Amino acid sequence: MDIQATVKTAISPLVSYSSTFWADNLVLTPYDETSMEVVKFVMYEKLLFWIEVMNVLGKAHEVSAILKRAL
Numbered sequence: 001m002d003i004q005a006t007v008k009t010a011i012s013p014l015v016s017y018s019s020t021f022w023a024d025n026l027v028l029t030p031y032d033e034t035s036m037e038v039v040k041f042v043m044y045e046k047l048l049f050w051i052e053v054m055n056v057l058g059k060a061h062e063v064s065a066i067l068k069r070a071l
Contacts, residue, residue: 016057039070
């Protein structure tokens, strides 16, 4: 099985970009309750999916730094 071909078909460039740079964009977003609710939803409901995407993209080593930026 060619994992790179699977990654290219299963993970779109948009998902790849957003998975990698969401914390950078969050830092630039003005604080409000709505944005915090979205962050909470992602952290509580989608965190493991995000980590898996990062792993498949070969970027699991970046997860800790991205979470630190989000804090």
